[in-house]
Amino acid sequence: MARMSEPDPSSPGQSGPDPASGLRDAVTAAARNFSGDQSLRPSLESSPRPEMGDYSSNAAMVMSKSLGRPPREVAAELSALIEADLGDLLDRTEIAGPGFINLFLADEWYRRAITSLADGGWKVPPVERPERILVExxxxxxxxxxxxxxxxxxxxxxxxxxxxxxxxxxxxxxxxxxxxxxxxxxxxxxxxxxxxxxxxxxxxxxxxxxxxxxxxxxxxxxxxxxxxxxxxxxxxxxxxxxxxxxxxxxxxxxxxxxxxxxxxEGLVERGIERLREAGHTFEQDGALWLRTSEFGDDKDRVLVRSGGEPTYFGADVAYHADKVERGFTRLIDVLGADHHGYIARMAAAIQSMERPGISFEVQILxxxxxxxxxxxxxxxxxxxxxxxxxxxxxxxxxxxxxxxxxxxxxxxxxxxxxxxxxxxxSENPVYYVQYAHARIQSILRKAAGSGRECGSDGPTRVAVDPSEKALIERLLDYPAEVHEAASRLAPHRICAYATEVAAAYHAFYRDCQVIGAEGEGLEASRLNLCRVTGETIKRSLALLGISAPDRM
RNA sequence: GCCCCCGUAGCUCAGCUGGAUAGAGCGCCGGCCUUCUAAGCCGGAUGUCGCAGGUUCGAAUCCUGCCGGGGGCGCCA
CATH class of the missing domain: 3.40.50.620 (HUPs)
Incomplete structure (x- = not known):
């Protein structure tokens, strides 16, 4: 189950409280106050099944050991704190299984979530410490x-x-x-x-x-x-x-x-000279070697052949030295599996440059x-x-x-x-995702054509449909998904995420009439949801370099 | 011999910084278009999560050892 956004100081909504972070804050605060452990980061995830509520947390289980108390007992007291904090946004809580706290949210929470998403709640907060990265x-x-x-x-x-x-x-x-x-x-x-x-x-x-x-x-x-x-x-x-x-x-x-x-441009010479000055090289059999074994490689490597000509490795070391010279602090090389044996020596070479604060990582495909x-x-x-x-x-x-x-x-x-x-x-998974986007655009075109309100949504009394809830939960995941995929350099997660959003939309489309939906403010609210979904799909695909056609 | 990746449904693969009844797509069987795009939706069948130990309240997930598949171990690039 996807995670919700981590709280981030740089993303407070301009227009009122953001339901997603409000929920996480409530759970985290309750857990920390109750346990006294300010480093606690309890989970908060969409529940796997409807009878388990909308969101679930393992908060009680992670602290039960240090408290020396049974998890379900802790859960009971924790949920009281959470209920008090969230007030009307929460319908009720349940303790389940080994000690999960299941949260059943009020419809109002979901309505606010749509508004929050439409107001920019989807935005991905920047990392605390941005880096200068070179991806080769x-x-x-x-x-x-x-x-x-x-x-x-x-x-x-x-x-x-x-x-x-x-x-x-x-x-x-x-x-x-x-x-x-x-x-x-x-x-x-x-x-x-x-x-x-x-x-x-x-x-x-x-x-x-x-x-x-x-x-x-x-x-x-x-x-x-x-x-x-x-x-x-x-x-x-x-x-x-x-x-x-x-x-x-x-x-x-x-x-x-x-x-x-x-x-x-003499960079090979210069780079090798620098390593020599740093004292990490030696000569043997007429060749110049780098002591990569001092930095974790299983043997030393030749930089300059006995004939005086630098090796491929020697030149590549110079290239990476140049990357560092140009001010990049994080170097990412995307290499093929057949180059895996190359990682240790290049990592060693970069360490031997003695430039602290430089990180080097190789992504083996x-x-x-x-x-x-x-x-x-x-x-x-x-x-x-x-x-x-x-x-x-x-x-x-x-x-x-x-x-x-x-x-x-x-x-x-x-x-x-x-x-x-x-x-x-035509059965390709990408069309599945793109089709959801095209469907949305079709509805929005139709709505715009008949002059319907797509933007601001009045509060509605109509119950939020389960398929709407599921869709909203997926959309709220977006910032956390992007951060997860980025920090793990794992774009395939975005493929899976985009597919989930599309599936949630298709289900919503099946269950919920949008244009002409009866109930005060309901049509506007659902149009808003469609718009936000379309944008989320489009942004997700854009992260993968894939287009989001308006018609198919 | 040493190093890296993989072993999850018939197939291709998610999940693997520990959590509830392990998921998706394709394929297979059966349903759904007089209302917003059927490139869609709903229902059904199929699993020793390679094997064996260990840690834990809890293991597909962490540790160890095996087995199987792939790749790499140059004064090549």
Missing amino acids: SVSANPTGPLTAASGRHAAHGDAITRLLRATGHEVSTEYYVNDGGTQIENFAASIAARMTGAEPPEDGYRGEYVSGLADRAGAEGIGPDELELLARAGVGWMVESIRASLIRFGVEMDGFFSERSLYE QMIHLIEGGRRTKMSKRAGDIVTLDELLDDIGSDAARFFLLQRSSDRTMDLDLDLARSQS
Whole structure:
């Protein structure tokens, strides 16, 4: 069951008491006063079943041990305090099970909740200490188009960025372009081979796009023997096309950071020199090593090869040092599962920079398997046997792709059945959520067309329907859900939340007539509820980079 | 050998900083459009939460050990 908003000093409603925080405050205050423990944070959640009331708290159970009293006995006294505090907003309380306090709220509480939501009660309060965060994601080699797997990285990196921004952080996003090293030489050689009608080298790139690059190189007058030029131009074209794919997917990177530029601007040298000065390096066998084992890595790592050339790791250390130089205090790298062995050494490298207050975390995204024709598609960029992000978007569209790629926990490998994604596109869960939004907009259009009041709602005497209660409870969860998803870097929670809101709305739609609802102020109140629901769905989807169509 | 992720309904997966009778989607069976969008709703069937111990008033959730699946352990990137 979703949690209600935590009390937050920065979110007092302008227009009277906010029912949600009022409820939580009442329970928390009662628990703290009764136990004398000011750090107590009792739970307050929507009850799993109607007979268990509207909200439930474990307050009595968490303090019974320290008080040395049976939980149900404590619960009885606690509920008296809560009842006194909430007055008419509370119908009654019940003690249930091992000592839960079940709260049965008055209709008035729900009516006020709608008003509060409409007045901005949905707003997500900013975190107490906003951070300057750099999210690095995708960073796929610029030797080929983005794959569907890269799509998971792009969607995830983008969604956590939106979540962190929504909770008040300052976030920049970057794509690290590995435009140096032997892979680029192979890439250039592959283009050159295609220009002369030859097969690419053994460890070269064989995708069709390489022939396209060869044609383009020819058209621009680059010769097959000008490998350096081919490398630069080829990478440039690939980055251009990668950026286009990302934008098509709704992902706009704040920057593309070139590995090569690290060398050209002397940053690699500088970064490594700094580590050397800090005394965390040593020379052995002609190579320069970083003592990452002093900071938790299982062995030391080479920064500069015996031939004098920095390793990939050396350059990446310099890149991360540069991130710190630019003032970011929290670095988040979104990496593939195959890079998990890399975490310890980079974490160690950052510690060896001796810059306190810098946090570094790696989000490992597990692999994604594309299933086609009942078997896994190969995902080798070199062989060119890949499903590209563009092809995925052609198949199922950006919204569905986003939802599919985000709805699973990131630390889980996922099977994405392309045949299924295509054939069931109209059964896709994202349409379920979007449809609720479209339905709402349809009602609001109709209401506006007949000049009905959608805004201010007069108090009504009509009983609040159970489906309205359930919907309101979900809507009140929004700020807490966003904070939870952001702090755990878990956008899949928002997928689940959006689905819950949509389900609650569909049930409300079934049970409650909106336009023409009889009873004083009832229609206006329900129109208000529709409006707030639509906005909540739209905001939730926006956090995932998914659109909320007005018509379907 | 060491490290990381996973094991929950027929399938794909939520839930896992401990709470009441473990959930969703898809699939399956049966119902609902003369009123606001049926891309919807309602009802039904299906579970040793991998196994075994432990901690706790209470374990899918925390600890330990196994079993099974996947990934990683370069002076590659």
